[in-house]
Amino acid sequence: MSDTLIAFDDVLASYDPAMGLEVHVELNTLTKMFCGCPTEFGAAPNTQVCPTCLGLPGAMPVVNRKAVESAIRIGLALNCDIAEWCRFARKNYFYPDMPKNFQTSQYDEPICFDGYMDVDVDGETFRVEIERAHMEEDTGKSLHVGGATGRIHGADHSLVDYNRAGIPLIEIVTKPILGTGAKAPEVARAYVAQLRDLIVALDVSDARMDQGSIRADVNLSLSPKGSGVLGTRTETKNVNSLRSVERAVRYEMSRHAAVLGSGQKILQETRHWHEDTGVTTSGREKSDAEDYRYFPEPDLVPVAPSREWVEELRGTLPENPTARRARLQAEWGFSDLEMRDTVGAGALNVIEQTIAAGTSPQAARKWWLGELARRANEQGLLVDALPVTPADVARVQALVDEGSLNDKLARQVFDGLFAGEGTPDEVVAARGLAIVSDEGALSTAVDNAIAANPDVADKIRDGKVAAAGALIGAVMKEMRGQADAGRVRELILEKLQ
Amino acid sequence: MSDWTRKTAAELADALAAGETTSVEITQAHLDRIAAVDGAVHAFLHVDAEGALAQAAESDARRAAGTLLSVLDGVPIAVKDVLATNGLPTTCGSKILEGWVPPYDATVVRRLREAGLPILGKTNMDEFAMGSSTEHSAYGATHNPWDLDRIPGGSGGGSAAAVAAFEAPLALGTDTGGSIRQPGAVTGTVGHKPTYGGVSRYGLVALANSLDQVGPVTRTVLDSALLHEVIGGHDPLDSTSIDQPLPPLVDAAKQGADGDLTGVRIGVITELAGDGWQPGVMTRFQESVDLMVAAGAEVVEVSCPSFVHALATYYLILPAEASSNLAKFDAMRYGLRVWPEEGASAEEVMRATRDAGFGDEVKRRIILGTYALSSGYYDAYYGQAQKVRTLIARDFEAAFEKADVLVSPTAPTTAFKLGEKLDDPIAMYLNDLATIPANLAGVPGISVPSGLADEDGLPAGVQILAPALADDRCYRVGAALEAALLKQWGAPLLDKAPALEGPSA
């Protein structure tokens, strides 16, 4: 059964959206939050476990200092206050992939609180207020076997991998984001994108949304336009790409409006996001009174970061991403539109690195936002997840600049790089892609083209230089593209004038 | 030939050092004693004869090579079944953990091994340490060696009975609200609950994390001090363990044994005496106080008004923590798994397993704790209990300004009959009235036998409490009292216990 939706513009005529974003960031510490087990992604199931992260009777947690450090650095970068004293708390609920049937998290004493992030959308700045950023441990991972959907419903049995259990997480929770109107979906996306940039700059996480090291939950509600009364919200869980964040907000706004418009009430519930179909479906009903029976974790002592340590960590913060963008735009001479596209495509870092490797800003932008963005889109990846590095792009452009490749050949080099055929130079050599600079062969090809197209040749002789294009095409075809089109044109005109 | 089971741990260590015996001989003697009497006492849930003898043989080899690990190297010990032992079953007295063999050692167990003490086996207890009689063990009650129809105290009745019945010279217990001290009192043995954080809890299957402590269960104060020095001290695996050296405990016990308490101020707690306390227990307590005065101590009356709320506070904090601790027993990874029907879901298996695997007392406390932590009740119950806890700690602080140690009878009565209070949880809970405040405040306390009550001829105990980190005071005063009483009795109290079937009878 599909949801009834209302056109996005019509939603805004009647309602104001309110959003809340909860982003989980998996830290890249070497060991888990409360034990010494390694955190490496992709190990064989249940090989990175010990009595503590398996929840064996008697085992006890010990806080990972590096995780606390990362939490504080994230908090500082989000302009948060850092608690002088805070505790972990147990969040009690039963679930098979939770080893202790409680999650060690933080409740009313988060380590970071009251911050903000300024988010840019189309040149407009929205201040997203951060309520808190707290530390917690990840759960294990259930694999449901035998069902059609991979979900628990209909599955024959389930397997649990506890390698992920106990991986340190930072949960970053915004205050309600109001006043974004039609830009709500883009603000949500830009917030997560900027947060991701920040996490990358802080080097505290792999920041791979596709691997789940950054996961977003999107809370959304609508209120009648101008009323200022928050409506009932839904929480869409595990939205795992920037594009999906935007789509999920857009979808839920349209769905909420349709439900409210028909005089019904929004059910407070969690919803599942379906990347493939672009819809949300009902999850479990959730009430505000959902009772996790939080209480302070009695096996841990309070975390009390000294002010000296906090200030020391403040000194390690990277450049603010917004300031950095302004600086780079000026350095590169990009227009506002070019810069917005660059940021939107998540290509800021790769372009910066490509320029650092010697490519002109416009050439770097052309490749990453053109050919490579197109390929990334086809594969559902972000440009920085492609099997092509900034160094590769810089080398390809260098070959173009020195006349060894043209754009068409360069695209074939990228084919080779995507196919894992080695470095750009190896691909050029193996595929024989270099432009032929043998004047003799080129001259013969031009002669052949003139002979085969006497009408065109006559036109050129009569001064209709524009007709040369048809002959250039014929020559390039005979040369299998491996010729410098400019030189071909010169030769044709030399011979016919 | 000596009966090695009648010796104290200190005497065994001396005999080993003098070459009068071997660890294998001592260990075998205790295994023989267990074989002879444990059918009647049921102190043990699991006996590891093979392992203990192998460890004893290694100890003898070390002695021959001159590479001893500690003073107690070669002296065997029993371990309460709530402590994880690598390769040995650990059930916590519960069906839900039947057959579970931990892949790791609790820190205290590792320290026993590193000190060379052969481990005889695991001792019986109330399920998950919930009880004062060991009747709540899923594997049957332990019997008091003084009277097999009576309870040995709890939850650590197995460890106390093993030591009282000469099945082991030493045992480890755990004390959440009196589970070391109260069994000590009703079996005529010594038990010490260390300062909270003084002994690692890593590998102790938690009942109530903020109250639990591991401690020694022995027949003499000196033996407790010797064992405490083996197991105590900072452990990086337990974040709540205190990162500073233990005070000299053995020295304190030896100093106390000289019998001089000149200048020591003894505080008698007004709230822990009076109506409802068994007269014979109070008589023995008063005599003990008199003996301490005779040894030079000064007695002061101290009032701890918040203590009257200790029991209620305890029965909110303990179930709250326990309800969460026990959630992990869900049949997913270890222990019992009950399938209610073919194709049952994980949730249904969890429910059926917990229903079948937990006993009534455990379920009672899970329900209490779940309620106390529930949204809307937290502030009124758990939150309020934490505040009262602070008041109790302040009462202690004020009392310790007037006195160096505080004393009271360890338990209000001597051992009651098996089954007598099983249907009356409140009556059962009242047994721990005197012991609970120390756990709430984290201060140390030792229970020392004070003699036999006139009414029933059963043992009673005196509890000596000291400020946090001052465990040495418990040992000094405890040893002084023990020495004075021994002089009066002419022989250890346990010599008056009835002989059980077996080689020592």
Ligand SMILES: [Zn+2]
């Ligand atoms: Zn681990």
